[in-house]
C-alpha cells in the first residue's frame with residue numbers, strides 16, 4: 001500500500017526519522033538517524049513495508065500512441081527488434097527507455113532480418129500495452145532512417161530496398177524510409193537541439 005504526498009521536496013530536506021520509516025530510492029540516512037531526500041520530487045510512503053522514497057519530479061514522460069520515434073536498434077530477436085529511443089516527435093529524449101517493433105515488416109522474401117544493431121530507425125507508436133512502447137515501421141516514412149556501412153563504417157545511400165556503401169560498395173537489404181540518408185538524420189538532430 002503506497003501513499004504519495006503532493007508537496008514538493010528538495011534535496012537535503014528531512015522526510016522521516018529512521019524510527020518511523022526506512023529510506024528507499026532517492027534518499028539517504030544521516031548520522032543522527034534522519035532520512036533525507038537526495039532528489040527533487042515527492043514523497044511516496046509504503047505503509048506496509050514502512051519505507052519512504054522520493055519519486056523524482058522529472059520522471060521520464062512516456063510517448064503516446066501516434067508519436068513519432070527516432071531511435072537506434074540495440075538488440076535483435078527472432079521476431080522483434082529493441083530500439084533505444086532518442087527522439088520523440090523531433091524532441092530529444094533523455095530518459096533512455098526502449099521500444100520494441102515487430103520484425104515482420106523487416107524481412108524480405110527469403111525471410112532474412114533486415115535490421116542491424118546500430119541502425120537509426122523511425123517508427124510510430126501503436127500501443128503502450130504492458131507498459132511497453134510498441135512501434136510500427138510498416139509505412140513508407142518508417143524503417144531505417146540511416147546507418148553506416150556494416151563492412152567499413154562508411155557513408156551509405158539507399159538503392160531501392162537496399163543500403164549501399166559509397167566507399168566500399170557493400171550493400172544489404174533494409175526496410176528503409178522514403179527519405180533515407182544522412183540529411184534526414186541531420187534534420188532530426190537539428191530539430192531536437
Ligand SMILES: [Zn+2]
Pocket residue numbers: 149150151152153154165166167168169170
Ligand atoms: Zn563500406
